[in-house]
Amino acid sequence: DAGVTQSPTHLIKTRGQQVTLRCSPKSGHDTVSWYQQALGQGPQFIFQYYEEEERQRGNFPDRFSGHQFPNYSSELNVNALLLGDSALYLCASSLVGGGAYEQYFGPGTRLTVT
Amino acid sequence: RKEVEQDPGPFNVPEGATVAFNCTYSNSASQSFFWYRQDCRKEPKLLMSVYSSGNEDGRFTAQLNRASQYISLLIRDSKLSDSATYLCAVTDPGNQGGKLIFGQGTELSVKP
Numbered sequence: 001d002a003g004v005t006q007s008p009t010h011l012i013k014t015r016g017q018q019v020t021l022r023c024s025p026k027s028g029h030d031t032v033s034w035y036q037q038a039l040g041q042g043p044q045f046i047f048q049y050y051e052e053e054e055r056q057r058g059n060f061p062d063r064f065s066g067h068q069f070p071n072y073s074s075e076l077n078v079n080a081l082l083l084g085d086s087a088l089y090l091c092a093s094s095l096v097g098g099g100a101y102e103q104y105f106g107p108g109t110r111l112t113v114t
Numbered sequence: 115r116k117e118v119e120q121d122p123g124p125f126n127v128p129e130g131a132t133v134a135f136n137c138t139y140s141n142s143a144s145q146s147f148f149w150y151r152q153d154c155r156k157e158p159k160l161l162m163s164v165y166s167s168g169n170e171d172g173r174f175t176a177q178l179n180r181a182s183q184y185i186s187l188l189i190r191d192s193k194l195s196d197s198a199t200y201l202c203a204v205t206d207p208g209n210q211g212g213k214l215i216f217g218q219g220t221e222l223s224v225k226p
Contacts, residue, residue, distance in 0.1 A: 031211070042118075042201050042216030043158065056212040090157055096211040101146045103214055105157040 002027050004093045004106035012112045013081050021076040021109045025093030031055075032074035033103060034066060035090040043090055049074050050096055078111075086113045115140055118204050120217035128225055131192045135220045137202030138184045146205040147185045149176055151198045152219065158201055162187070192224045 005024045013019050025032050031050045035043035045058035049068035068074045072093075078085055088110050092103035120137045127133050139147075146165055150158035162169050164185055168177040175188040189196055199219040206213035 033212075033214070035214075040218070042203075042218050043214075045206075045213040045215070048212050056206070056209050058213060092214075094211065101205055101211045102148065102160055102163055104160060105150075107157050110155075 004091060004104055006089075006091050006106040006109050008109060009107070010110045010112075012114060014114055015081055015083060017081050018077065018079045019081060019111060021078075021089050021091075021111075022073065023076070023091030023093075023106055024073045025091075026104055029093040029095045029104075030072055031094045031096040032068060032072065033092045033094070034074070034076045035092065035105075036060075036085075037088040037090055037108075039087075046076070081113045083113050086111060116217075117141065117215045118202060118217040120200075120202050120220045123199075123219075123221035125220065125222045126225060127192055127222070129192055129194060131224075132188065132190050133192055133222060134189075135187045135200055135202075135222075136184055137186070137217050138182075139204045139215075140183070141204075141207050142180070142183060143207035144204045145207065147176075147178055148203040148214070149174075149185075149187045150201040150203060150216075152201055153198050161200070189222075192222075194224050194226065197222055197224045 033048040034046040037043040047057040052068045063079045088108045091106045094103045149161040152158040162176045164176045173190045202217040203214040
């Protein structure tokens with residue numbers, strides 16, 4: 001049973017650049033949520049995708065955008081990178097249609113903006 | 115006031131000790147509660163879900179007090195391998211199955 005996978009593992013970008021992070025949910029799950037975790041903090045919700053639509057969004061600027069594909073995998077795009085975007089980006093998958101609300105996290109992508 | 119607040123750490127305990135963490139949440143309409151464990155530089159791993167008054171899994175017991183708006187995690191007979199950061203998470207009341215709101219985490223260090 002494949003768990004949540006994310007790519008790449010690590011990424012170094014320069015201020016002003018754009019980045020795309022990828023996530024494949026756990027087998028059987030239909031929903032993907034993205035979180036940003038700064039050092040020493042809990043994860044902060046960015047947005048959630050279900051049925052290829054953004055279902056809910058947290059307090060992140062429009063520079064953060066996403067997409068969900070028919071196979072339930074998802075991408076997170078961040079434009080015009082700032083130094084403050086350096087963080088661990090976590091993808092979590094869940095099965096909203098099943099009525100359970102547990103979210104399972106992937107290993108994350110560690111983004112460093114210089 | 116933060117939406118979810120946890121005991122500030124770190125907690126340093128000897129092996130075999132019992133340790134309890136508390137987590138308070140601000141929105142009384144929240145319905146689902148979770149404890150995650152996060153090892154250094156790894157992803158959070160779901161430890162326990164708490165939907166009603168509590169849940170027990172081996173050495174771990176989670177309790178929910180809706181009147182006082184807090185959940186707790188009790189770890190009995192602590193092992194060295196329990197050393198990690200424990201994150202409390204609460205579902206956004208407006209959207210079950212959606213946004214999880216996390217506390218800042220409580221670090222636990224179990225010493226020999």
